[in-house]
Amino acid sequence: MARILRILFLHLCTFFLLGSVVLAQQVPPSFTYQGRLLNSAGTAPLTSTVNLKFQILNPAADCLLYEETQTGIDLSTTSGVFSVQVGSNTGSGKRTINDPGMTMTQVFADGSRAAASANCTPGYTPAAGEGRLLRVTVIDGATTTVLTPDQSISAQPYATVAERLRNFAPTDLLRLNTIANLTQANIENLVNGSDASTLHHHDGRYVQIGATGSTNLGSGTTYTTGKIGVGTSTPATDIEIEQLNPALRLESTASGGGTGQIQFYSGSTERARIESPEGSSELRFYTGSTLAMTIDNNQNASFAGNVISSGFVDLGDYTNATETSTLSPYLTPCAAGCTGTMWYNTDLNQVRYWNGATMLSLASDASQLSLDGSDTMAGDLKMGGYNITNVGSITATSGVLGGVTLTGGYIQNLSAPVASGDATNKAYVDAQISALSSSSSGAYLLQDGTTALTANWSVGGYDFLNVGNISLAAQKTVNLGVFDAAQETTLLGTLGAGDAGKFWYNSATGELKYWNGAAAQVVGLSGAGMQSLNGENGSAQTFGVPGTSGTAPAWSSSSNVHTLNIPMANTASVTAGLISKTEYDNFAQKQDGDAQLTDIAAITPASTSGYLLGSDGTNLLM
Structure with a gap:
């Protein structure tokens, strides 16, 4: 069938008609569609069973607002006449996959916008009183025919005045009144979260209850005589923030300018202030209107007044290395502006300070001297009975008579005289030491040896250098250093030509060894005053059991064992050797x-x- 003629009669239910009467009973969301289908010649009705597809479109026919399919319409006994209900609730089974899912009210209502989609490319917002198009498609077996033209659906005057609207009387409804400014737009502003400041005539400010977005209170002043709680409905103080990580943020709107402040006032009098200027990382503290302390971006704190502590002041710790790497790059450009900066040097165990040009050690009075010698003594240096240890040279100022006065103490680690003047001074020191009380004789030795030690003299593992002959008393021994194999290897790595003559004992081999300036040598034991025996230089040389190896009598030596080998004369290749007793007897009998x-x-x-x-x-x- 190439073409289907139609005779259609369209009944539209009044639920979508503008100005229609709506009765108390619920009207179904559909309208009746009737017609008759003829063959292509228009001479006979269709008698087959067909499917009908109904589409409701906008006036431009480029936006699908509704689509349904009705199946199994039997025309065999109706002479081609049919009657169906077009329209349905959302989710109805007769709606197709292309249906946009709008209610029938939304399909026909003015101002009901259809979003752009694959079947509504431009989108659609109907104008007031704008009609719709109805498109019918007949599916007869394998033949699909779209009936043309599309039919217009428009409002018809059915009732001009309604007594009730969905059972509501006129007094139950809010009516627009432009004179009193009661409009749809104003009503929407009151309920959609928009700025409603133009709709009131007093100084109040309004906040949307339960709003999850930002609320703008405008530029007016907002105040409360109660408390403000963030994260709590029962603030204990005037302002309380109760969060996992509570925070207050002050941010200037001027890039590179402005100052964030927290102010403390008593009436109109400023008592204190904390501020941070925009564009820097400084924090400033004021008392009244006077700057009291500044913390700069290097975490340095500058005080305008004194630092008073009822406890102690813990200075920052620096080493010699960190003084150079950290302090110097800061203090040098700061120069006089950092005069008085103090710290503690853990390498020198000294309090140090910056005088505006250089680093110095602190000297609070004449009893303290700085390391760099910039301080001078105003009196004698008194040690309070303590020792001065590890001192280098002591040099008196030219033309000034100086000396060292000891009271029950002693001088350690004096260097040997290297000049005639030194020898004279050494003799003077010895003479002064001889005047010390005998009760302390165990702590020193006189040069002439008249003072004896009363206990072992321990030098803490250090060396005696440049010593003359060592003469031992009778029945005394020299206890050499003991090295195992690994320790001896380490020792040999430190010895050179200047160490010739050093002795030690190797506990691994049981040998007494010495250094000849180039290599370690074994000292011969008692009865073994030879360097080598047949190439063996061990400290214990022995003779093995004679053997018969070789082609002639000879000595063989290995691992300090010496063996005499005399081969048998009857052995092949032997040029000289022994004969057995049997061979000798045979020869004698001849x-x-x-x-x-x-x-x-x-x-x-x-x-x-x-x-x-x-x-x-x-x-x-x-």
């Missing part, structure tokens, strides 16, 4: 006791080959 062979010497045949000696010794057989 000689007669009466020297019967003595006459053989007189026989001088041309050849002795084939001659045999008779058993009696007298006959020479041929």
Whole structure:
């Protein structure tokens, strides 16, 4: 069937008609659509079973507002006449997959906007009183026919005045009144969170209850005589923030200018202020209107007044290295502006300060001296009975008589005299030491040896250098240093030509060794005053059990064991060696006791080959 003619009669239910009467009963969301389908020639009705697809479109026919399909419409007994209800509630099974899901009221209502989609490319917002188009498609087996043209759906005057609207009387409804400024837009402003400041005539400010977005209170003043709680409905103070990480933020709107402040007032009198200027990382504290303290962006605190503490002041700790790497780059450009900066040097164990040009050690009075010698003594240096240790040279000022006065103490680690003047001074020191009380004699030795030690003299593992001869008393020993194999290896790595003559004991080999300036040597033991025996230089040389190896008698030595080898003469390749007792006896039996062979010497045949000696010794057989 190439074409279907139609005779249509359209009944529209009044629920979508403008100005229509709506009765108390609920009107179904549909309208009746009736018609008759004829063949393409218009001469006979259709008698088959068909499906009908209904689409409601905007006037431009480019936005689908509603689509449904009704199936199984039997025309076999109706002469092609049919009657169906078009329209449904959302979610109805007869709506197709292309249906946008609008209610029937939204499909026909003015101002009901359809969003842009695949079947409504431009989107659609109907004008007041604007109609719609109805498009019908007949599906007869494999043949699909769209009936043309699309039919217009428009409002019809059905009732001009309604007594009730969905059972509400006129007195139950809010009516627009432009004279009293009661408009749809103003009503929407009151309920949609918009600024409603133009709708009131007093100084109040309004906040949307339960709002989750930002609320703008305008530029007027907002105040409360109660408390303000953030995260709590029962603030204990005037302002309380109760959060996991509570915070207050002050931010200037001027880039690079302005100052954030927290102010403390008593009436109109400023008592204190904390401020931070925009564009820097400083924090300033004021008392009244006077700057009292500044913390700069390097965490340095500057005080306008004194620092008074009832406890102690803990200075920052620096080493020699961090003075150079951290303090110097800060203090040098600061110069006089940082005069008086103090810290503690843990390497020097000194309080140090900056005088505006250089770093100095603190000297509060004449009893303290700075490391750099910039301080001078105003009196004698008194140690209170304590020692001065590890001192270098003590040099008196030219033309000034100086000296060291000891009271029950002593001078340690004096260097040996290197000049005549030094020797004179050394003798003077010895003379002064001899005047010390005898009760302290165990703490020092006189140069002439008249003072004896009363206990072992320990030098803490250090060396005696440049010592003359060491003479031991009778029955005394010298206890050499003991090294194992690993320790000896380490020792040898430190020795050079200047260490020739050093002795030690190797506990791993049980050997007494010395350094000859180039290598370690074993000192010969008692009875072994030789350097080497047959190439072996061990401290214990032994003889092994004689052997028979080799081709001639010889000594063999290995691991300080010496073996004499004499091979057997009857062994192949042996050039000299021993004969066994058996061989010797056999040889002896060949000689007669009466020297019967003595006459053989007189026989001088041309050849002795084939001659045999008779058993009696007298006959020479041929």
